[in-house]
Amino acid sequence: IDMTTTSPTLAQRIYQEGAARRLRVLDAPVTGGDSGARAGTLSILVGGDQADFDACLPIFQAMGTNITYFGPAGCGQHAKMANQIMIAGALSGVCEALAYAKAEGLDGNTLLGAVSTGAAGSKQLDFQGKKILAGDFAPGFFMKHFVKDMRLAEEEAENAGLDLNVLQQALSNCQSLIDRGCGDLGTQALIKFYEK
Missing domain, CATH: 1.10.1040.10 (N-(1-d-carboxylethyl)-l-norvaline Dehydrogenase; domain 2)
Known part of the structure; x- marks a missing residue:
């Protein structure tokens, strides 16, 4: 799970490289700043495969309160x-x-x-x-x-x-x-x- 803010194009490339190595990859940048991180109220913007998002939802819920799946790899970064x-x-x-x-x-x-x-x-x-x-x-x-x-x-x-x-x-x-x-x-x- 890449939670940095980076290029959507790079997120797609990381996803493809991960898939070639049989890894599951999500791009999941956050919004909410330092106060949201401390309070566990971040908004998390996720791209990748829906099944992987569903499997990782409990992880995201430990960090944020507004967690949204946007679609395929790179879509979290586009958001x-x-x-x-x-x-x-x-x-x-x-x-x-x-x-x-x-x-x-x-x-x-x-x-x-x-x-x-x-x-x-x-x-x-x-x-x-x-x-x-x-x-x-x-x-x-x-x-x-x-x-x-x-x-x-x-x-x-x-x-x-x-x-x-x-x-x-x-x-x-x-x-x-x-x-x-x-x-x-x-x-x-x-x-x-x-x-x-």
């Missing part, structure tokens, strides 16, 4: 790529909104309280918004790992003939922060891209 694309857009939106609010003299905490229960609400707003306003850049997920994942998603999107502009911009912004030495900070450090 993780989609997850990271969603985070890239949502986190970018949170950072841009908070930069705008600050520039216009709004209180960030008041803004979070006002919009978090409406259509703008999201997990990124809830978790990262508070950290950003507190100047807390401790990693729940490292910026350098997020960039690695976004690069994988960009490669897979290009292979599928897609042009994902929001992903590309978020990747560029985060890479510029890594170039400035922010790779070991949490993803919420994306706000630093907007600071003047």
